[in-house]
Amino acid sequence: MSAGGPPQGANFAPGGTAQRRTPQARGERTSTPLLELIDVARYFDVSLPWLNRLIERKPRQILKAVDGVSLTIAEGETLGLVGESGCGKSTIARLIVGLYRPTRGEIRFAGRRIDFADAELALRRTIQMIFQDPYASLNPRWRVADIVAEPIRAHGIAQTPREVDARVTALLEQVGLAGADGRKYPHQFSGGQRQRVSIARALATNPAFLVCDEPTSALDVSVQAQVLNLMRNLQRELGLTYLFISHNLAVVHHVADRVGVMYLGRIVELAPTHELFTSPQHPYTRMLLAAVPDLSLTGKPRTAVAGEVPNPLDPPSGCAFHPRCPYANERCRVETPMLKRAPTPAGATAVAACHAVEEGRLTTVLDAA
Amino acid sequence: MALLAVERLRVEFPTRRGLLIAVDDVSFSIAPGEVLGVVGESGAGKSLTGAAIIGLIDRPGRIGAGQVLLDGRRIDNLPPEAMRRVRGREIGAVFQDPLTSLNPLYTIGRQLIETITTHLDMSQAEARRRALDLLAEVGIAAPQRRIDHYPHQFSGGMRQRVVIALALAAKPKLIIADEPTTALDVSIQAQIIALLKRLCRDHGTAVMLITHDMGVIAETADRVAVMYAGRIVEIGPVGDVIHRPQHPYTQGLMGSIPSIVDERDDLAQIDGAMPRLTAIPAGCPFHPRCAYAFDRCRAERPDLMRAGTSLAACWLHASPARIA
Numbered sequence: 146m147s148a149g150g151p152p153q154g155a156n157f158a159p160g161g162t163a164q165r166r167t168p169q170a171r172g173e174r175t176s177t178p179l180l181e182l183i184d185v186a187r188y189f190d191v192s193l194p195w196l197n198r199l200i201e202r203k204p205r206q207i208l209k210a211v212d213g214v215s216l217t218i219a220e221g222e223t224l225g226l227v228g229e230s231g232c233g234k235s236t237i238a239r240l241i242v243g244l245y246r247p248t249r250g251e252i253r254f255a256g257r258r259i260d261f262a263d264a265e266l267a268l269r270r271t272i273q274m275i276f277q278d279p280y281a282s283l284n285p286r287w288r289v290a291d292i293v294a295e296p297i298r299a300h301g302i303a304q305t306p307r308e309v310d311a312r313v314t315a316l317l318e319q320v321g322l323a324g325a326d327g328r329k330y331p332h333q334f335s336g337g338q339r340q341r342v343s344i345a346r347a348l349a350t351n352p353a354f355l356v357c358d359e360p361t362s363a364l365d366v367s368v369q370a371q372v373l374n375l376m377r378n379l380q381r382e383l384g385l386t387y388l389f390i391s392h393n394l395a396v397v398h399h400v401a402d403r404v405g406v407m408y409l410g411r412i413v414e415l416a417p418t419h420e421l422f423t424s425p426q427h428p429y430t431r432m433l434l435a436a437v438p439d440l441s442l443t444g445k446p447r448t449a450v451a452g453e454v455p456n457p458l459d460p461p462s463g464c465a466f467h468p469r470c471p472y473a474n475e476r477c478r479v480e481t482p483m484l485k486r487a488p489t490p491a492g493a494t495a496v497a498a499c500h501a502v503e504e505g506r507l508t509t510v511l512d513a514a
Numbered sequence: 515m516a517l518l519a520v521e522r523l524r525v526e527f528p529t530r531r532g533l534l535i536a537v538d539d540v541s542f543s544i545a546p547g548e549v550l551g552v553v554g555e556s557g558a559g560k561s562l563t564g565a566a567i568i569g570l571i572d573r574p575g576r577i578g579a580g581q582v583l584l585d586g587r588r589i590d591n592l593p594p595e596a597m598r599r600v601r602g603r604e605i606g607a608v609f610q611d612p613l614t615s616l617n618p619l620y621t622i623g624r625q626l627i628e629t630i631t632t633h634l635d636m637s638q639a640e641a642r643r644r645a646l647d648l649l650a651e652v653g654i655a656a657p658q659r660r661i662d663h664y665p666h667q668f669s670g671g672m673r674q675r676v677v678i679a680l681a682l683a684a685k686p687k688l689i690i691a692d693e694p695t696t697a698l699d700v701s702i703q704a705q706i707i708a709l710l711k712r713l714c715r716d717h718g719t720a721v722m723l724i725t726h727d728m729g730v731i732a733e734t735a736d737r738v739a740v741m742y743a744g745r746i747v748e749i750g751p752v753g754d755v756i757h758r759p760q761h762p763y764t765q766g767l768m769g770s771i772p773s774i775v776d777e778r779d780d781l782a783q784i785d786g787a788m789p790r791l792t793a794i795p796a797g798c799p800f801h802p803r804c805a806y807a808f809d810r811c812r813a814e815r816p817d818l819m820r821a822g823t824s825l826a827a828c829w830l831h832a833s834p835a836r837i838a
């Protein structure tokens with residue numbers, strides 16, 4: 146189940162090229178993809194140092210953080226990406242912005258490959274990232290104004306110091322901070338305020354594509370609402386395209402046009418948002434939805450997600466989800482399922498990587514409790 | 515008796531343009547086995563309140579007034595060395611910022627084992643076993659193969675869980691957890707919550723849980739304190755605060771939560787922004803954003819007063835039977 150194999154899902158993705166120029170349906174984008182991942186993989190060597198390995202007789206360890214992901218994102222679209230901690234979401238984000246190079250596969254932006262070193266420079270300005278960890282991504286020794294001004298200067302967006310200042314102030318105000326906050330250092334801000342600084346910096350170069358890795362996790366709900374509304378308005382005004390990574394399904398439900406669900410380095414389901422939340426296909430997606438905490442739950446235990454968290458160093462055979470899946474059978478244990486269009490309900494455009502879904506062994510009712 | 519009592523706490527920052535008061539006259543207590551949720555606008559002073567309790571306010575910031583009692587003993591005036599012992603052993607802290615609590619140069623295992631052997635009477639081998647157990651408890655798969663890895667080899671959520679394991683390592687009586695589950699997906703979140711609740715039930719551990727995730731609060735907390743502009747504006751039993759919020763700010767807060775069932779285009783938001791610390795308005799600090807504000811709100815600062823089964827700092831609840 147490692148190298149090679151056909152690209153998963155590329156032909157089935159609802160935003161795929163097959164449906165070019167048909168009228169846009171809600172949640173189903175139809176234009177040429179702005180971003181395209183084709184069978185992308187990224188492995189990490191996490192072996193102990195050579196000497197320790199020798200002494201402790203441990204083998205080399207390869208961690209397949211992302212293993213064969215194909216997806217497309219159309220211009221102006223928001224693709225949500227969800228999945229368990231450690232399933233490879235941030236790794237995909239870092240591959241797209243060029244912080245990691247893929248072990249295998251291709252990444253195309255506006256039709257051009259961007260997965261090698263010299264391809265990046267021209268496109269770096271159009272692809273920006275909001276990082277998961279607002280602390281680690283802000284230089285503690287720089288004033289906030291310089292942090293936000295850095296990409297503006299680097300890309301020559303504004304020329305004179307006055308223009309730069311004006312742009313910085315406008316950006317800080319756009320994310321709900323004051324221009325005067327530019328004089329402060331990151332440690333003088335609360336967690337949520339720092340996250341807004343990184344959003345301001347990401348917007349500084351007027352990017353066309355924003356990779357948002359948990360952009361609102363550090364924010365309280367009212368500021369989160371402001372930031373999400375802001376991001377939506379920016380999208381409408383500027384035609385931005387987003388890859389939006391979040392573990393918060395309610396947030397993803399709110400912002401995404403389509404949602405990809407990842408499990409252990411692969412996409413196991415990809416569907417228009419409404420479809421995913423009303424008739425989830427993959428058993429893992431069903432479990433995720435059942436585990437969403439709910440305000441009405443005060444004091445009551447929530448549905449637990451069954452089973453052991455998988456080990457990416459030693460992924461299960463066949464379908465990686467089979468040890469936790471209530472529908473697993475012999476085929477699931479030996480054969481890796483590919484992303485395929487789900488046969489039910491009629492008219493569904495979801496693709497799922499599950500034998501039970503393909504065989505029609507699952508009802509469309511949420512019954513995986 | 516309360517395990518933790520915070521009384522009229524004030525945290526301030528002297529600056530060239532005067533004194534900034536970031537935490538203002540905050541009082542609350544937590545009983546053994548109890549979970550107090552702390553919610554509120556970004557910048558409201560939640561993290562600073564937690565940092566003040568464990569004696570980690572960075573200079574030039576300082577505790578300007580009030581006191582902190584653990585088991586009836588004052589801990590806000592302890593010398594640094596004594597406070598350091600309280601911190602690892604009696605109070606476990608999970609910081610909002612998981613990366614800075616981990617040393618990038620040491621493996622996860624080394625950091626856990628060091629914390630355990632410093633505070634508990636355990637051999638290296640025992641400490642390693644406990645470290646492995648802790649990693650399993652916070653949901654790290656195959657801990658024996660992960661324990662010798664470095665922080666950068668872990669995902670964001672995995673680092674956050676390692677920090678939780680570190681906080682639990684010395685079996686503290688009180689856990690201060692600042693946004694412990696923000697980077698975690700729902701299933702791991704459920705596991706961490708179950709773990710915290712088990713500690714409360716079985717060992718009487720008390721938890722101060724700072725988070726903006728109302729779902730987590732609904733499920734975990736016994737009581738909730740809502741903070742705004744450095745003050746507690748509402749405190750009460752969790753069900754009441756969520757379903758019958760008394761303070762207009764709390765009401766706005768509850769309205770801005772996105773849900774997976776409704777299809778609103780725009781999320782409700784409380785218009786305007788929290789005042790800057792340099793310009794906290796007179797009277798009720800929420801009045802410029804409040805739809806109900808009347809004259810008294812602009813002139814006089816409300817203290818916490820009885821409002822249903824909760825306490826709220828809002829003049830709408832003023833009555834002769836007012837409590838301090």
Ligand SMILES: Nc1ncnc2c1ncn2[C@@H]1O[C@H](COP(=O)(O)OP(=O)(O)OP(=O)(O)O)[C@@H](O)[C@H]1O
Nearest residue numbers: 333334335336337338536556557558559560561562
């Ligand atoms: N070192 C400092 N110097 C000056 N002001 C500070 C400092 N640290 C924090 N503040 C200010 O104190 C206020 C409270 O900060 P705190 O970190 O407690 O907020 P919070 O409620 O935890 O917010 P969040 O939800 O965003 O984490 C903020 O306005 C922040 O800007």
Ligand SMILES: Nc1ncnc2c1ncn2[C@@H]1O[C@H](COP(=O)(O)OP(=O)(O)OP(=O)(O)O)[C@@H](O)[C@H]1O
Nearest residue numbers: 189210230231232233234235236667668669670671
């Ligand atoms: N630089 C690295 N070196 C070694 N392993 C890594 C590295 N970066 C990520 N990994 C591993 O790859 C897997 C995927 O990590 P990634 O950060 O992409 O997860 P994630 O889906 O973003 O999780 P989270 O929700 O916790 O942030 C994890 O098992 C992680 O330990």
Ligand code: SF4
Nearest residue numbers: 464470477499500501
């Ligand atoms: S392929 Fe099998 S094991 Fe995997 S999710 Fe589907 S039914 Fe479950």
Ligand SMILES: [Mg+2]
Nearest residue numbers: 235277669670
């Ligand atoms: Mg991540």
Ligand SMILES: [Mg+2]
Nearest residue numbers: 335336561610
């Ligand atoms: Mg904070």
